[in-house]
Amino acid sequence: xxxxxxxxxxxxxxxxxxxxxxxxxxxxxxxxxxxxxxxxxxxxxxxxxxxxxxxxxxxxxxxxxxxxxxxxxxxxxxxxxxxxxxxxxxxxxxxxxxxxxxxxxxxxxxxxxxxxxxxxxxxxx
RNA sequence: AUACAAAUCGUCUUAUCGCUGUUUGUUUACAAAUGGAGGAAAGUCCGGACACCAAAGGGUAGUAUAGCGGGUAACCCCCGUCCAUCGAAAGAUGAGGACCAGUGCAACAGAAAGAAUGUACAGAUCAUGCUGUAGUGAAACCAGGUAAACUCUAUGCGGUGCAAUGUCAAGUAUACCCACAGUUAAGUGCGACCCGUGCGUUGUGGGAGGGUAGGCAGCUAGAAUGAUUUAGCAAUAAAUCAUCCAGAUAAAUGAUAAGAAUUCUCUAGGUAGAAUACAGAAUCCGGCUUAUAGAUUUGUUAUUCAC
RNA sequence: CGGGUAGUAGCUUAGUCCGGUUAAAGUGCUGGUCUGGGGGACCAGAGAUCGGAGGUUCGAAUCCUCUCUACCCGA
Numbered sequence: 234x235x236x237x238x239x240x241x242x243x244x245x246x247x248x249x250x251x252x253x254x255x256x257x258x259x260x261x262x263x264x265x266x267x268x269x270x271x272x273x274x275x276x277x278x279x280x281x282x283x284x285x286x287x288x289x290x291x292x293x294x295x296x297x298x299x300x301x302x303x304x305x306x307x308x309x310x311x312x313x314x315x316x317x318x319x320x321x322x323x324x325x326x327x328x329x330x331x332x333x334x335x336x337x338x339x340x341x342x343x344x345x346x347x348x349x350x351x352x353x354x355x356x357x358x
Numbered sequence: 359a360u361a362c363a364a365a366u367c368g369u370c371u372u373a374u375c376g377c378u379g380u381u382u383g384u385u386u387a388c389a390a391a392u393g394g395a396g397g398a399a400a401g402u403c404c405g406g407a408c409a410c411c412a413a414a415g416g417g418u419a420g421u422a423u424a425g426c427g428g429g430u431a432a433c434c435c436c437c438g439u440c441c442a443u444c445g446a447a448a449g450a451u452g453a454g455g456a457c458c459a460g461u462g463c464a465a466c467a468g469a470a471a472g473a474a475u476g477u478a479c480a481g482a483u484c485a486u487g488c489u490g491u492a493g494u495g496a497a498a499c500c501a502g503g504u505a506a507a508c509u510c511u512a513u514g515c516g517g518u519g520c521a522a523u524g525u526c527a528a529g530u531a532u533a534c535c536c537a538c539a540g541u542u543a544a545g546u547g548c549g550a551c552c553c554g555u556g557c558g559u560u561g562u563g564g565g566a567g568g569g570u571a572g573g574c575a576g577c578u579a580g581a582a583u584g585a586u587u588u589a590g591c592a593a594u595a596a597a598u599c600a601u602c603c604a605g606a607u608a609a610a611u612g613a614u615a616a617g618a619a620u621u622c623u624c625u626a627g628g629u630a631g632a633a634u635a636c637a638g639a640a641u642c643c644g645g646c647u648u649a650u651a652g653a654u655u656u657g658u659u660a661u662u663c664a665c
Numbered sequence: 666c667g668g669g670u671a672g673u674a675g676c677u678u679a680g681u682c683c684g685g686u687u688a689a690a691g692u693g694c695u696g697g698u699c700u701g702g703g704g705g706a707c708c709a710g711a712g713a714u715c716g717g718a719g720g721u722u723c724g725a726a727u728c729c730u731c732u733c734u735a736c737c738c739g740a
Contacts, residue, residue: 237375237376237377238376238377239376239377239378240377240378240610243608243609244608245607245608245609246571246608247571247608248571250608284608285608286608294637294638295400295637295638296636296637296638298638299611299612299638300612300638303377303611303612303613304612304613306376306377306612306613307375307376307377307612307613307614308613310375310376310377310613311375311376311613326608337613337614338614341613401732402666402667403730403731451720452720453720453721453729453730462683463683463684464685464723464724465684465685465686465724466685466686495723496722496723496724497723504722506720506721506722506728506729506730507683507684507728508683518667519666519667519740520666521666521740522666640666641666646731647731647732648731648732648733
């Protein structure tokens with residue numbers, strides 16, 4: 234699998250995002266938190282759509298929010314081959330919960346941990 | 359050495375892996391080529407362009423501006439200049455029209471602060487607040503002061519904003535629109551009020567559509583940028599030549615590695631370590647205001663030293 | 666993109682429109698008295714240069730300009 238993260242893989246539907254906050258389950262790996270739900274996706278041939286989010290309350294400057302989101306996207310791009318959806322389709326949203334700005338290495342390490350816990354969570358259910 | 363003014367830059371290079379606009383080629387997802395944040399993109403404080411709202415009405419109210427002259431598409435902007443205040447100077451700052459149109463206001467002190475009146479001393483006088491000085495106060499004998507007090511004068515301002523607006527496809531209830539004919543009472547649109555003006559309710563005929571989630575246009579070639587010349591004290595304008603320089607939409611512009619540059623710290627051979635500001639386009643321009651590590655250039659002021 | 670509200674003792678509010686003598690009140694805090702002690706009541710006291718900067722004025726919490734923070738509303 235190629236290590237890219239293009240427009241088609243981003244979660245954009247407002248309805249699915251509302252569904253996530255109502256019915257989604259979550260796994261955590263500091264400083265990240267992933268909310269996910271099993272649902273049908275608008276794009277054909279994809280097993281997983283995701284999106285990233287940073288709280289405006291915790292990071293007031295647009296510059297720092299942009300930087301954190303870029304780091305999260307980069308980490309997801311490099312590590313998404315670890316995701317195993319077992320043939321089901323999932324939508325998810327990754328949230329950043331820390332007030333501090335971390336380095337790329339730390340975010341990537343957390344992303345690996347997060348994806349492993351996600352795999353465990355959907356296997357056990 | 360010090361201070362003042364004006365202007366500029368505000369990390370760079372290479373490799374690998376990605377994101378995104380456009381073009382081309384295969385083909386419907388890849389490949390190649392080529393673009394991809396700022397001086398403030400910010401605050402949203404002013405002024406416009408553009409679009410729609412009945413035709414873009416009249417008056418009142420409201421609101422903004424305020425020496426004089428010029429610049430500009432326009433301005434609460436910019437330039438020149440006079441005056442006032444601050445500074446040793448260069449220079450900086452200024453909502454700087456009118457209290458002989460009217461109304462109001464002035465704590466404390468003071469005889470008296472506005473249909474005013476009278477203390478002490480001296481002088482003058484037939485006599486007297488008649489004259490001067492003192493005293494209170496920010497302002498005191500006069501038809502004073504105060505308009506960032508109401509107000510007056512002059513000038514400007516219709517409203518809403520690209521989620522404007524147009525268009526395409528999907529699709530369902532009669533709440534929508536147009537034309538004609540009759541009706542003029544309530545009501546309602548035109549930012550507020552008054553005037554004025556449009557609509558109205560019924561019938562006939564025709565067109566089509568609310569809400570929801572989308573695609574496309576608007577959407578970036580412009581009061582554009584750079585250079586030169588000319589006019590002008592200047593702001594700025596004109597001419598010629600050259601250039602194309604972000605268009606995302608749950609929202610691109612990034613990550614890693616190596617090297618270089620600048621600054622600081624330790625040590626004094628040079629190595630080692632740390633840091634590199636403020637901050638991220640969302641219709642587009644012209645300003646203002648605020649944030650900003652550090653670096654550079656030009657001009658000017660007074661003092662000292664040297665020649 | 667557009668519009669609005671608030672900021673004053675530790676906390677909650679007056680005063681701001683229409684400038685003036687010591688910025689007012691409740692609660693909380695500190696000390697004292699009453700009680701064997703606590704609670705409670707009573708008495709006394711401290712605590713603010715009015716979010717920040719500049720301007721107008723003789724004088725500014727109040728008027729004007731800029732700015733910061735928090736919150737709300739509309740499309």
